[in-house]
Amino acid sequence: MRKFQWNEEEMESLLKQMPPVKDRRSKAAIYEQLAHAKQPKRRGRIVPAVVSVAAACLFVLIGVSLYPSSPTNESKKAKPEMSMTMQAKEVAPNENRTMQADEAPSFSRVLMSGNAVVFGLPDASAQTVIPISIAVEGQTPLNEQLEAAKAELVNLGLDAKWLEGVTFMASRNNEWTVHLSGTHPVFSSGSTGEEMFLASIEETVRWMGGTSVQFFTDAKKGIDLPNTGHLETITIAKKQRAYYLYAPKEGAPTLLAPSPQSFATIEKAFESMQAVSGMFRPSIAKEVHIASVQSQHGDLVVQFTADSSFADSVSSQWMLEAILLTAKEFHFRSVTFTGGNVGNIGPYRWNEKIAVPVAPNPLPVH
């Protein structure tokens, strides 16, 4: 007879009857793997110690991004009155027209020059974290920037509350400290909220060029998250990400979102930008084909096939911007677009080096 109810004693008894699960490997095999694994990890073990030491050193409250401006923004050469001609092949007749590119720049999803503060913010449905940038002039504290931008972030379908009342401080070695109060909403936000909070911190610090984060709750070292447990330090994993299209909520503007995963090569990243599905949309349309990708002294040359068909100017511009941001992830300084029987798309001219952007998704977003 099957049971449908259990009392507490029965539950305990069942748990005590859970079968023993043994490691099937031999002692020698484990030791061999251990000896093999010990060497490369030793270097990484220094990091927490360095962070601790750094925490005791002089911290500088950073209000603006550490990202330098892009002094050679070659895309500026693009003139607003430029136009692009849509390619006829495989394009519907009503789309086969000359589009004015002077509309496109206002829909740009990248900041091409200057300084920016970049916040990693979860979307309202807590599915992913989107980097949003605010161009800054002068030394404006980061929290003030966030406060000023909050209403706009809500309209975009992003949740800014995780970074409210959070202070970011940097030491000299790209090790950051994050201070928050014991009343911060993350402590009562459940496991998803904790995950979003940590991902927001990681993304924000990543854009500041940080390599690790040490947490403080009020004056006490570490944070005690009910589901995650006690955390003192997180290391910002090095990643080379692709950029996809993502609309945080129905009717919200489309933003560029980094891939959750890292890619070994930029070719693989581009492939995923065409194939991604689920909550993200491909940033490279399936009618666009990349013939080759070449690295030339820090410049990435992306050649499109002659039969590539570029859709409307806005989504094509976002495609180029997604490629530019992806190139930045792979440490390229500039990108040159060639082929595809196109002279330019939006402000981006073909056969010229275009400096990689400073940051993604600058506010205001249209």
Add this chain to the structure above:
Amino acid sequence: MDSVFDELYEKYHQDLFQFLFYMVRNREQAEDLVQEVYIKVLRSYDRFEGRSSEKTWLLSIAKHVAIDFFRKQRSFRAKLMNAWKVQDDKALLPEEIAVQREEIQLMYRCLGNCTIDQRLVVVLRFIQGLSVAETAETLGWTESKVKTTQHRALKRLKQQMEEAAKGGWHHEKIPME
């Protein structure tokens, strides 16, 4: 072979492995994590002051390794991957569990729905057989927190078991790993 490793292995290896296995519910992950525990233990063994028992000290290190694993698991990449693997997770049971009666299988599956803290307490208290005091020492908690978390864990497990039972769990055929 390192004599410290040799001794620790003989005394505690299967306990450590079992703790990690029931925490992460995956044999391969448990194998990787137990390696990490040894690496940490061997590096800090000289600093073990004997304030706690050797076993609770080792388990506390294993706890940190498991929590770190869960934190990494919660990265977005893992979240996406996990979303795709939901079906597999429901369908597959480790061999040791799959040969048990249905109640035990159900309990194993419901354990996966506990919070990490709840799972820590349940695994240490009932599967590892630690006392409340030893569990508190391992987790660095008060005994009162252990008791409260244990109570909540059992309540949650009971609720999950009963919901699953009413939902017709006994009709499912669960294949082995």
